[in-house]
Amino acid sequence: MYLTKREERILEGEEGEGKRLAMELLVAIGEAFEAERLIPITRAHVATSAQEGDTYWAERLAKGGARCAVRTTTNPPWDYDFFSRIAELTEYEISLLHRTVDAYRRLGAVLSFSCTPYVLDNVPSFGEHVAFSESSAPPYVNSVLGARTNREGSPSALASAVIGKTPYYGLHIDENRRANVVVKVEASMEGPFSYGLLGIHVGEIVGSGIPYFRGLPRNPSKEELVYLGAELATSGSVAMYHIEGVTPEAALMEEPVESGAEVIEVGEEDLRDTLERWSESGGRISSVILGCPHYTYEQLVEVARILGGRRIHPDVDLYILTSRHALEMARRSGVLDVIERAGGRVVADTCIDQPVFRKYEGTLGCTDSFKNAYYRTRRGQKFVIMDVKSCIEAAIRGEVR
Amino acid sequence: MRVRAKKLFGGDIEGEALVSRDPINFYLADPETGVYLEKNHSLGGKSLSGKVLIIPSGKGSSVVQLDGLYQLARHNNAPRAVIANVADAVLVSACVVVGVTLVHKPEKDLTRILRDGDWVIIKGDDIILGERNAVLDH
The missing domain is CATH 3.40.1060 (Aconitase; Domain 2)
Structure with missing residues (x-):
């Protein structure tokens, strides 16, 4: 891959160890895909996860003095203020969260903690070249918005954010779209x-x-x-x-x-x-988890409408994960009050694939998201997958018939 | 025998081959022993620790592939190098972040040529199949 003089100097460490590491990763990926060069990007989104491998990389870049060169939003780990009161978490899990947040703050990322930046606060225009990780992002960014990103992993998206460039291959090129x-x-x-x-x-x-x-x-x-x-x-x-x-x-x-x-x-x-292959058929449920990807404000309104003043079953916890922005709009407009009076919990800054939902491992839940079911299965929770109306009705009854 | 390939990351290195016929995901290895746990897999029950891993490709999402390799490294059970027929962006990221030498696109399919325990030397873009300490010292 061709590198400019400045890119070569970065690779040799002249602009600091953090940028050197980031450039090393971009060059390795560029070589793997036989990219001819790096191209500038306008924005990035990093699938921050507070899993150790990801945090390790963010900390190395931060310690090496790297800073995001373009607007860079971040995925949700979990909301400390909310879950430290109600979930059983180890000291290590709590410290890993704080380390992760701290590293991304030092990197100059936007601590937005939502997995739907592409409908929220990091929306590229048609034709923009960007580097987005978070698996739901590339399909929306490429298809609906007409901007251009490859399917990045968290480390490569962060490396691109720091350098402000990405290897020119794959979906950045017309013919491959x-x-x-x-x-x-x-x-x-x-x-x-x-x-x-x-x-x-x-x-x-x-x-x-x-x-x-x-x-x-x-x-x-x-x-x-x-x-x-x-x-x-x-x-x-x-x-x-x-x-x-x-x-x-x-x-x-x-x-x-x-x-x-x-x-x-x-x-x-x-x-x-x-x-039928993906969903459990039914039974008593412990939880209903919605918001993978994060619910929009419109979806919170829909949940409040379906609840219609009814209360959910005492044996069921209803979680709705959303962005900080939608949560605040729901608070102002009274939608949050309706959901909370029904016994539901609306939480921002949080991903379903985190230890805060450990309590439900080994139990049956409901969700309207196959992605949610897929990732929670790895953590030992099974799901009946159905539309939001059926999920809320199940939350009220305490079971899926 | 000398096989031309493309070094994507890391330094020159040598070690014992561990050959997989199937794509691998580091998340499916036990970090504390290095043993690969996936059932019905050609690496099932074998330890990746310190080996030169010969694979067709990686598989699985970016988070688990990276975290899997990171956990192996933290317990000193990571492979010493990976030679893949084709490396995807996720495998490249995992190897670079954790610091494992990665080579891909060898001109011959080494998963069919090599056997477990063969001595493999990675030198620049070359993969040398030979005797222990035969090449790098010279």
Whole structure:
């Protein structure tokens, strides 16, 4: 890979150890993908996780004097003020959280702690080159916004943030953004859950491919598109998709689909089979966890509407994870009060894949997110996966029938 | 025998080969023993500790791949080097962050040529299959 004189000097450590480490990673990735050079990025998002490997890297860069060169938002670990009161946590887990927050603060990142920056506070425009980690981000950024990012991991996104550049390969290049599989949808789609189910189903089939959807409604909500992308990147490693008549880039391409692309059809029955494979069937539940990815303000309003003044079952904890911004808007508008009077907890700055939900390991829960179920399964919790209305009804009854 | 490859990260190194026919995820190794735990896997029950790991590719999300390799390293059970047929961005990140030499795209598929215990030397972009201490000293 070609490096400018300044990039070479950074690689030799002339601008500090932190930048040297970051450059070393970008060069290794660039070499692996045979990138010709580095290109500037305008913003980044790092999938901060407060898991040791991630924190170790952030601390090394911070200690080496590195600072983010572009606007860089961060994923949620967990909210200390909220969970230190109610969850059993080890000293080590608490210290790891503080170390992580401290390292990212020293790096000059925006401590936004939400996994949906792309609908919130770090929204690239069409054509911008960026480096976003957090698996739900590349599908939204590439497909819905028409900006350009590869499917970054947390370390490479942070390295790009520090250098302000990324290797020029993959989805940064025009030719690589065409679809290579056509998905004809012959099922009715309504609400984020149905888009999520479609995403899980198609992700399993296309793997790392770029699907081109036909037959979807013309005016999907942002929540529906967030769910579609998040789930495509859970069962598969999809970083981009097109929807005919919806996403902007396909309409601008002469040939948005590669010639000879495979065509797959998805009907109601296919989706039903996939749901059956992913979801538990029912039983008594200990928890309902919503907000993976983080719920928007509109989704909090929807939960309050479904609750309609009813209280949830005393044996069930209802958690709704959201951004600090949406939480504050819910507080001001009275939506939070409705959810809290029902017995629900709305929490910001927190990811489902954290030790704060240890209490529910080994039990059955409900969620509207396959991604949530997938990552919690690693921590020993099983889920019935269904739409938000059914999840809230289950929270009220204490079981899924 | 000398096989041309592409060094992506790290210094020259030599050691005993451990050969996997299947993609690997470091999260599925026990950090305290280095033993790979995944069932029905060609590395199942073998220790990665201090080996030159020969693999087709990595697999799994960025968080778990990195954390898995980090935990192995913290217990001094990381492999000494990784030779992959193809390295993805997640595998590259994990090796660079933890400091494990990484080589990819050897011109021959070493997962089919090498056996566990063969002595492997990584020198620049070359992989040398030979005897212990035969090359790096010269």
